[in-house]
Amino acid sequence: MSLPETVRLSPTPEDYAYTFGGRAPLVTVQPGTVVELTTEDCFGGKVRGTGDLPSQVCVFPYLNPVTGPIAVAGAEPGDVLAVHFAEITPAREYGVSSTFPHFGALTATHTTAMLHAPLEERVWVYELDAKAGVCRFRARNSGFTVDLPLDPMHGTVGVAPAAGEVLASITPGAHGGNLDTPEMRAGTTAYFRVNVEGGLLAIGDGHARQGEGEVCGTAVEAAMRTTVIVDLVKGGGPAWPRLENDDFLISTGSARPLEDAFRISQHDLVGWTGDLLGLDQLDAYQLVSQAGLAPAANVCDTNYTMVAKLPKTLLGRARAYDGLHDRLRRTAEAYLRHR
Amino acid sequence: MSLPETVRLSPTPEDYAYTFGGRAPLVTVQPGTVVELTTEDCFGGKVRGTGDLPSQVCVFPYLNPVTGPIAVAGAEPGDVLAVHFAEITPAREYGVSSTFPHFGALTATHTTAMLHAPLEERVWVYELDAKAGVCRFRARNSGFTVDLPLDPMHGTVGVAPAAGEVLASITPGAHGGNLDTPEMRAGTTAYFRVNVEGGLLAIGDGHARQGEGEVCGTAVEAAMRTTVIVDLVKGGGPAWPRLENDDFLISTGSARPLEDAFRISQHDLVGWTGDLLGLDQLDAYQLVSQAGLAPAANVCDTNYTMVAKLPKTLLGRARAYDGLHDRLRRTAEAYLRHR
Amino acid sequence: MSLPETVRLSPTPEDYAYTFGGRAPLVTVQPGTVVELTTEDCFGGKVRGTGDLPSQVCVFPYLNPVTGPIAVAGAEPGDVLAVHFAEITPAREYGVSSTFPHFGALTATHTTAMLHAPLEERVWVYELDAKAGVCRFRARNSGFTVDLPLDPMHGTVGVAPAAGEVLASITPGAHGGNLDTPEMRAGTTAYFRVNVEGGLLAIGDGHARQGEGEVCGTAVEAAMRTTVIVDLVKGGGPAWPRLENDDFLISTGSARPLEDAFRISQHDLVGWTGDLLGLDQLDAYQLVSQAGLAPAANVCDTNYTMVAKLPKTLLGRARAYDGLHDRLRRTAEAYLRHR
Amino acid sequence: MSLPETVRLSPTPEDYAYTFGGRAPLVTVQPGTVVELTTEDCFGGKVRGTGDLPSQVCVFPYLNPVTGPIAVAGAEPGDVLAVHFAEITPAREYGVSSTFPHFGALTATHTTAMLHAPLEERVWVYELDAKAGVCRFRARNSGFTVDLPLDPMHGTVGVAPAAGEVLASITPGAHGGNLDTPEMRAGTTAYFRVNVEGGLLAIGDGHARQGEGEVCGTAVEAAMRTTVIVDLVKGGGPAWPRLENDDFLISTGSARPLEDAFRISQHDLVGWTGDLLGLDQLDAYQLVSQAGLAPAANVCDTNYTMVAKLPKTLLGRARAYDGLHDRLRRTAEAYLRHR
Secondary structure (H helix, E strand, O other): OOOOOEEEEOOOHHHOEOEEOOOOOOEEEOOOEEEEEEEOOOOOOOOOOOOOOHHHHOOOOOOOOEEEEEEEOOOOOOOEEEEEEEEEEEOOOEEEEEOEOOEOOOOOOOOOOOOOOOOOOOEEEEEEEOOOOEEEEEOOOOOOEEEEEOOOEEEEEEOOOOOOOEEEOOOEEOOEEOOOOOOOEOOOEEEEEOOOOOOOEEEEEEEOOOOOEOOOOOOOEOOEEEEEEEEEEOOOOOOOOEEEOOOEEEEEEEEOOHHHHHHHHHHHHHHHHHHHHOOOHHHHHHHHHHHOEOEEEEOOOOOEEEEEEEEHHHHOOOOHHHHHHHHHHHHHHHHHHHO | OOOOOEEEEOOOHHHOEOEEOOOOOOEEEOOOEEEEEEEOOOOOOOOOOOOOOHHHHOOOOOOOOEEEEEEEOOOOOOOEEEEEEEEEEEOOOEEEEEOEOOEOOOOOOOOOOOOOOOOOOOEEEEEEEOOOOEEEEEOOOOOOEEEEEOOOEEEEEEOOOOOOOEEEOOOEEOOEEOOOOOOOEOOOEEEEEOOOOOOOEEEEEEEOOOOOEOOOOOOOEOOEEEEEEEEEEOOOOOOOOEEEOOOEEEEEEEEOOHHHHHHHHHHHHHHHHHHHHOOOHHHHHHHHHHHOEOEEEEOOOOOEEEEEEEEHHHHOOOOHHHHHHHHHHHHHHHHHHHO | OOOOOEEEEOOOHHHOEOEEOOOOOOEEEOOOEEEEEEEOOOOOOOOOOOOOOHHHHOOOOOOOOEEEEEEEOOOOOOOEEEEEEEEEEEOOOEEEEEOEOOEOOOOOOOOOOOOOOOOOOOEEEEEEEOOOOEEEEEOOOOOOEEEEEOOOEEEEEEOOOOOOOEEEOOOEEOOEEOOOOOOOEOOOEEEEEOOOOOOOEEEEEEEOOOOOEOOOOOOOEOOEEEEEEEEEEOOOOOOOOEEEOOOEEEEEEEEOOHHHHHHHHHHHHHHHHHHHHOOOHHHHHHHHHHHOEOEEEEOOOOOEEEEEEEEHHHHOOOOHHHHHHHHHHHHHHHHHHHO | OOOOOEEEEOOOHHHOEOEEOOOOOOEEEOOOEEEEEEEOOOOOOOOOOOOOOHHHHOOOOOOOOEEEEEEEOOOOOOOEEEEEEEEEEEOOOEEEEEOEOOEOOOOOOOOOOOOOOOOOOOEEEEEEEOOOOEEEEEOOOOOOEEEEEOOOEEEEEEOOOOOOOEEEOOOEEOOEEOOOOOOOEOOOEEEEEOOOOOOOEEEEEEEOOOOOEOOOOOOOEOOEEEEEEEEEEOOOOOOOOEEEOOOEEEEEEEEOOHHHHHHHHHHHHHHHHHHHHOOOHHHHHHHHHHHOEOEEEEOOOOOEEEEEEEEHHHHOOOOHHHHHHHHHHHHHHHHHHHO
């Protein structure tokens, strides 16, 4: 096995994108390329302490910067752009979280419009200890502290949308984007349908960890150093982003209301399962109904996201995308070992 | 430790209830009593083979029979009725599932009203092997089979509603009812707010297993032999049903749209966590946001249900309801050992 | 034309019902009977001035009293119980409205659960001038006043629910109940499916007027003196309540999310239109799409309600329920003239 | 009164835009300019008979062409771009409507994802008689015909979105776009917040008429000859599009679920009413609750749209935007008289 080509991508502040679509690629890579990249946190790195209120230190719409876009040579509409996360490491020794005026699941928002004044805007700073694998929560209004498992991931991963649309990086959808699912961790392969030449992958919004649903609207936001392998499958692009890890097939759906996000993800998983196992639609529906998992990803963004998971133990010898995940997983391990 | 008093409850067909509320208790028990009970499946046992279409063999509204109600001596409005599931065992060697006209998450329904004809009504029969711990799925339109882990649970557990309401047993809500969460398995304690004298607990709708979301509308439906301990805490009844197992605090919310079910469950978990850890509301909101899990329970019933889970490792020495779950767990183990 | 039999129904405070279902009838009438009845306002008459905050003077669940139930002789499940509103007159010279903690469309509620403190609870008293046909709004925090047209109606009209359910009078649904549509005014006939012997009609929650959507959660709440004609059609009960006035066929749908209420009402109107005009489903769908109106009824109750309206000018000679509305309208006019 | 400057805009097929944002202006006009423009129907004029199924003759994403964008000289972010509809006249003697696979309110869609096959795709052709003011519906599966009032309007009117987004012309939102409300007829002034230099107004999707909710997904789609006056108010741009006619103030909200569209529109109308009448928030909330109307606009597009209407009779001498609507109305009448 020869190691893949490697590209490094460390954007300057001017390089960051705040949309999917509408931007020329920063770099074009061949399928199979390893990309070592850095990402800034969703606040652009401007929230560094509990006194840095996001609504004061950040300037709309310069929130949630993404690194990219990365064009993949040969990617055409309808193809699958695959991105395998080999490694995601916090770039600083802290992460931050906050409430934000009229953003989150348990507050009135600009669309769930109400007459309430915003909740208090409050910032929490977490110490990240990569060696110990923990991030430390400190209550702001009491002495309580507790260590949570470090579980680094990217909230925002996607490609340029279809139909000439340009979408803010805070929006999740059929193009991916701000899915905010904890499943987007190292060891996972994500599959996106290519909508424009080159696909135009971008990645950002690292989280040291997040709960399912991201109920307060932000995770433990952290700048990241991330290693991915970018690959391409001709044809067969899925209607909605899919993920795969060693244990699960994972479909995503992003929409409102939340039951539509659920429906999309389950509908996709039923189709995917049926295709892999040669089941008709109702038999696949039945199998997913009894064997599937359905955690919330985010219930705070401009679309909500649910994921639908099926244990790969049910698949027998069937392999999604011809075993691409397994190959990328092995390549990633080899790369990291020899780096 | 002396073993608790034991009551047996095996309803005849005429005994089954189809509502929460509106029924006199079948039995009154003292707090701490073990109840060994049997439940029929949601089809009233009438679906026994793939030719038994539910819409033909069942008669609306005689669906989803529940065993009970069981009154708890001394239970008054505002109290907590606790029910610990010691054991849930399939009563037959098969379970059944089906699609059902205009019922389920990926079909038009009577409320998500559309012009589509119903999906095909199809029945699946699962072989249950309690010893091997598996239930076998057989595709109807191909030779595919696969063994799924047996994971017995009750879809429907609740008490009489508040405000004099009587609700069909297929409805989940603040009174519990048809929550259809796989968390309602042996080893779990459920807590309900008492709304009427005696509380009036009823239990039914056993599932040999179910996926999260119960997307096709039915689980692997099975008659059960179930052992519970019924207990009472004076005062402190939660607004919505709560569950606890050895590893998690679990809040539930049942509403439409699904984000409201999510909001209720997270709101309750934020309050519960804050109470147990002495955190103010925003600190608890933050902690739950980063540490919580949020799987779907059902997205097919008359209300949808989400659960919100917090790992008990975060609680330090704090114990919900003064450690009631641990005590019931130990009592249940002792009871089962000596039975 | 001989005048119909007349029954008077003036409940004492103990007579009021707070649910649909679960109550014995106060009176049984023959089809075609005129009932002259009185109703209390949704606060039970306890809010009489701006200092009477509902959360302090009312006791849950004793809200929204309804007058009835009225059994109709011969009514059997599946029939149509028709109620024609001949006259609705405010019983007092004032009406009241209020915000109420965690109730309304622009506030967090117990199901759209959030961390906000309730909005201010504030009461408005409207002077009602039946002769001038106005109700006067007075701002509480400024000297602004304005006269609004008096437009008396009943928010809550319904029958006993199906499947043995008993539902709080604040809930709208397939049985009617708290529909809170301004269409329920004098000159309108409402049609309900009978679910139990006698049907068990109840009426309450008079509004001197209300806006579409009832956004703050309450209308100009007023005790009423109301004259209805109660009638019966054997068979043909509609799945959801329907209304008819001289100008429109009106279908209702009550559900969450609001698009499901919309879907139900449109689905019913498509079916009704197709039946009356002999159109197939898609032709009726098309006609309703271009000719229908779709105002909100309430977006604040435990279910939301939308109505779907079709101008009767499109119907040619077709008449709903064999022209029952026209006959009841004429009878009502004769009755009122000769009373 | 001198007549305003006039600009004519008749796009060739290559000129049409399919997005809001992402396009250079076709023309730049001074505030107060009359623009006489033509628009193609939502099918790009390709559906001309009942055999022209949209899914076969149209090519995604080349649906819903809009005419523009039109830049307004001096328009800066935060300003109000006002567009008064002086005249909207069907350009052909027919309009068309259709069902479309997985589009509409009473069908499964790509986001309300279900397992149903699409409904039948069927086209209806309406004869438009501008002189008689009618459009004639002909059932496809029977001999039924009926004349509906002609009520020409534009479904799609908006400006470039904020935050660098480019949105498909089928999407309604804070930038306007595909609001699909019958209120957008001649005699109405629409107000949009300017998000980019010039504002970049575009107009399309003429309807000979539509029902509220546009339940089947399409209206009586028609190419139009339309006269507008485009104007500018410095500062004060509303968060969501507003409309005004001689009788009503109208706020819009576009979101999912439908209750959020309702909330946005009501929230905006409460604020607008309070500003104009000097009422505090709760007094304005109360007044809108009792006096407002709330019809559906569309319940089929990528966001749903509700409108909130307040009778201008309540306003006394208060005038929105300093009486701009009245001035534009008079100017339009003078222009049309002297043209």
